[in-house]
Amino acid sequence: MKKYFALLLAGVMALSLAACGGSSSAPAAPAETQKEETAAEAPAEETPAAEEAAADIKTVEAGKLHMATNAAFPPYEMISDNGGFEGIDVEIATLIAQKLGLELVVDDMEFGSVITSVQGGKSDIAMAGLTVTEERKQNVDFTESYATGVQVIIVPEGSDIQTVDDLANNKMIGVQDGTTGYIYCSSPVEDGGYGEDHVTSYPNGAMAIEALKGGKVDAVVIDNEPAKAFVQANAGLKILDTEYIVENYAIGISKDNNGLRDAVNNALKELIADGSVKLIVDKYINAEN
Amino acid sequence: MGTLFQDLAAQFNQAFIEADRWQRYLSGIGISFTVTLGALIIGIILGVLVAIIRTLHDQQKGTDHSVLLSVANKFCEFYTTVIRGTPMMVQLLIMGFVIFKSSRNLVGVAILSLGINSGAYTAEIIRSGIMSIDPGQMEAGRSLGMDYITVMKDIIIPQAIKNILPALGNELITLFKDTSLVTVIGLTDLTKAAQQIQAKTYQAFMPYIGIAIMYLVVVMILTKLLGILERRLRESDRR
Amino acid sequence: MTDAKNTNQSPVQQGEVMIHVENLKKSFGDNVVLNGITQDIRKGEKVVIIGPSGSGKSTFLRCLNLLEVPTSGHIIFEGTDLTDKNTDINAIRRKMGMVFQHFNLFPNMTVRRNITLAPVRTGYMKQEEADAEAERLLARVGLLDKADAYPASLSGGQKQRIAIVRALAMNPDMLLFDEPTSALDPEMVGEVLEVMKELAESGMTMAVVTHEMGFAREVGTRVLFIDEGIVKEENTPQEFFSNPQNPRLQDFLSKVL
Numbered sequence: 001m002k003k004y005f006a007l008l009l010a011g012v013m014a015l016s017l018a019a020c021g022g023s024s025s026a027p028a029a030p031a032e033t034q035k036e037e038t039a040a041e042a043p044a045e046e047t048p049a050a051e052e053a054a055a056d057i058k059t060v061e062a063g064k065l066h067m068a069t070n071a072a073f074p075p076y077e078m079i080s081d082n083g084g085f086e087g088i089d090v091e092i093a094t095l096i097a098q099k100l101g102l103e104l105v106v107d108d109m110e111f112g113s114v115i116t117s118v119q120g121g122k123s124d125i126a127m128a129g130l131t132v133t134e135e136r137k138q139n140v141d142f143t144e145s146y147a148t149g150v151q152v153i154i155v156p157e158g159s160d161i162q163t164v165d166d167l168a169n170n171k172m173i174g175v176q177d178g179t180t181g182y183i184y185c186s187s188p189v190e191d192g193g194y195g196e197d198h199v200t201s202y203p204n205g206a207m208a209i210e211a212l213k214g215g216k217v218d219a220v221v222i223d224n225e226p227a228k229a230f231v232q233a234n235a236g237l238k239i240l241d242t243e244y245i246v247e248n249y250a251i252g253i254s255k256d257n258n259g260l261r262d263a264v265n266n267a268l269k270e271l272i273a274d275g276s277v278k279l280i281v282d283k284y285i286n287a288e289n
Numbered sequence: 290m291g292t293l294f295q296d297l298a299a300q301f302n303q304a305f306i307e308a309d310r311w312q313r314y315l316s317g318i319g320i321s322f323t324v325t326l327g328a329l330i331i332g333i334i335l336g337v338l339v340a341i342i343r344t345l346h347d348q349q350k351g352t353d354h355s356v357l358l359s360v361a362n363k364f365c366e367f368y369t370t371v372i373r374g375t376p377m378m379v380q381l382l383i384m385g386f387v388i389f390k391s392s393r394n395l396v397g398v399a400i401l402s403l404g405i406n407s408g409a410y411t412a413e414i415i416r417s418g419i420m421s422i423d424p425g426q427m428e429a430g431r432s433l434g435m436d437y438i439t440v441m442k443d444i445i446i447p448q449a450i451k452n453i454l455p456a457l458g459n460e461l462i463t464l465f466k467d468t469s470l471v472t473v474i475g476l477t478d479l480t481k482a483a484q485q486i487q488a489k490t491y492q493a494f495m496p497y498i499g500i501a502i503m504y505l506v507v508v509m510i511l512t513k514l515l516g517i518l519e520r521r522l523r524e525s526d527r528r
Numbered sequence: 529m530t531d532a533k534n535t536n537q538s539p540v541q542q543g544e545v546m547i548h549v550e551n552l553k554k555s556f557g558d559n560v561v562l563n564g565i566t567q568d569i570r571k572g573e574k575v576v577i578i579g580p581s582g583s584g585k586s587t588f589l590r591c592l593n594l595l596e597v598p599t600s601g602h603i604i605f606e607g608t609d610l611t612d613k614n615t616d617i618n619a620i621r622r623k624m625g626m627v628f629q630h631f632n633l634f635p636n637m638t639v640r641r642n643i644t645l646a647p648v649r650t651g652y653m654k655q656e657e658a659d660a661e662a663e664r665l666l667a668r669v670g671l672l673d674k675a676d677a678y679p680a681s682l683s684g685g686q687k688q689r690i691a692i693v694r695a696l697a698m699n700p701d702m703l704l705f706d707e708p709t710s711a712l713d714p715e716m717v718g719e720v721l722e723v724m725k726e727l728a729e730s731g732m733t734m735a736v737v738t739h740e741m742g743f744a745r746e747v748g749t750r751v752l753f754i755d756e757g758i759v760k761e762e763n764t765p766q767e768f769f770s771n772p773q774n775p776r777l778q779d780f781l782s783k784v785l
Contacts, residue, residue: 112484115491136491138303172393174475178488186485196313200395200475201485207386211475214390252491428595429632429691433646433698434622443645448636 331404
């Protein structure tokens with residue numbers, strides 16, 4: 001009974017909020033200037049479709065869209081110099097929140113907690129460079145993919161590992177806990193991996209790099225963007241030209257909130273269609289190249 | 290209700306059965322056991338050594354010490370101070386990434402780290418155990434012409450162990466649970482096995498509740514075994 | 529010291545000197561417990577040491593086998609100076625058994641193991657020899673049936689008899705008794721004194737700190753009165769008890785007799 005009552009209450013609140021938003025058309029108040037600029041640049045107008053969706057959705061906190069992330073994954077999410085949050089995921093989420101008439105709130109936490117946070121109803125959406133896999137789909141819903149992540153291989157200069165194929169020669173591969181790099185590398189040989197015995201998994205990327213420098217592992221498989229930073233900071237390491245894998249990033253949403261999932265997904269589709277997402281990604285990544 | 294059970298069954302299946310995942314927990318608990326056992330042995334050897342050196346030093350207060358004993362005692366004090374004054378996690382990080390930065394024998398590094406850590410606590414436990422034994426026991430042993438080490442080994446330590454068995458049992462259980470910290474140096478123990486399965490499946494409930502139950506069962510078995518051991522050691526008091 | 533009678537005048541002074549104590553002093557911090565004791569104990573003597581509590585009599589006994597390390601002075605046992613740093617004290621102690629007030633049996637071992645541990649561990653006997661010796665000695669004190677019991681199941685008198693057997697198992701040349709009956713219930717004192725009497729009759733050299741004046745009179749060959757860290761009087765038991773010279777001894781005897 002309590003649950004239904006809560007649902008009813010949430011529905012009423014959502015309705016009243018949507019009504020308010022409709023009349024004043026107040027956008028989410030961006031916490032920092034960086035986001036404001038982006039919002040201004042974005043060509044998106046609030047479409048009727050998105051507004052309609054907003055009427056059906058329920059969020060953890062009325063009027064707010066809580067985004068669970070681990071703000072230590074540049075350029076997707078990181079802490080800006082003034083202590084706020086910035087990055088590709090943060091900016092895309094800001095635009096989605098605007099479309100839904102909600103205010104974005106960033107919940108920073110351990111990477112391992114990001115998914116449980118949306119599953120447990122502490123946050124609404126999970127955006128932390130999450131890669132879609134079939135197994136994960138059983139426990140969380142994903143939106144469309146909004147960006148591609150690239151996993152690369154870091155080796156010491158002069159290593160006999162020249163290509164991805166060389167990893168198969170009984171090497172020890174360092175990865176980061178919970179990443180797809182770990183999942184792919186540790187899967188059995190018949191599934192294209194190297195087996196658990198050839199993978200050492202560290203709590204974070206910097207520790208994996210430390211292990212590589214010490215000689216505990218022969219190579220590190222990690223996301224391209226942090227990889228660049230690590231190689232720049234540590235002389236004697238290089239990124240192999242051949243990518244280990246290209247994967248799709250998407251937003252994770254609880255399986256119990258189809259309304260929110262559809263609304264976010266629709267908003268994201270619109271942002272992809274009108275080029276806003278590409279603009280943001282280019283600003284952080286492709287512009288550098 | 291039906292769907293709830295179906296959901297739980299599906300989660301259970303994904304967390305334990307699919308892709309033979311139960312083997313991951315099994316090998317994880319094997320690592321946890323290996324590290325516990327190895328660390329226990331190192332810890333007891335170190336603990337006994339340090340306890341004897343420190344007791345010997347204390348007992349000879351007032352008389353002139355050999356220089357060697359004074360140096361050894363200072364070293365033991367330094368060792369217990371440093372180990373008990375720094376977090377286990379930091380010790381593991383230093384062992385894994387500074388002292389043994391090139392070693393691929395992660396089990397060895399883990400055993401050594403936890404063993405050295407445990408030794409400092411075990412030493413204090415054993416020292417309190419030795420001090421709890423009537424000095425008359427040492428005098429009786431020495432008056433019969435046995436040397437200090439023999440009296441310690443055959444008379445004092447066995448009695449001390451009996452007195453401190455509950456404390457030593459707690460140390461063993463703490464040690465077993467502390468093995469979950471070795472995840473930081475990259476070793477796949479029971480905890481890391483669950484973390485990895487969570488990362489693969491994006492479900493936390495089954496893996497974490499599952500390993501909590503596994504840890505609990507092991508600790509309960511250890512407690513039971515220690516109780517039996519304690520009763521057997523106390524037999525000499527009742528007869 | 530000056531009060532003590534010259535040892536040469538004592539009637540029972542024959543046989544070789546087993547232990548020679550030379551100007552023995554012992555202090556714990558500022559507290560002077562022994563203030564210069566010179567004594568000879570000869571082979572076959574049964575020296576009984578009495579004195580008020582805190583007089584230093586137990587400390588004197590414990591210095592003889594170096595359980596207490598003397599502050600100064602010399603202890604020469606069978607020609608070896610115990611206070612010499614190079615002396616193997618363990619070898620000396622094997623020849624000088626000690627019986628304690630509180631028995632100090634090893635509670636985690638059977639009676640048999642209590643007795644055989646030291647002979648075996650010091651390499652003096654093999655386990656079988658030690659077992660045989662233990663049984664022979666246990667039979668002698670009437671406790672053979674307790675060989676496999678643990679100390680906790682024994683009465684005080686039985687424990688002390690076992691402790692005597694344990695000391696005897698090393699086949700010592702001399703036995704030190706530190707108030708062996710003080711911790712016993714009155715009805716058990718007799719059985720322990722009986723064993724000690726038998727030992728005395730067999731010719732064992734003994735130094736006994738005790739409050740049992742009857743034992744001193746009956747078994748002792750010489751009685752020492754230690755007070756304020758020195759030997760204030762010594763004599764044969766008859767003379768000692770019937771004709772005490774020192775006023776402190778007279779006072780002491782008037783209280784205990």
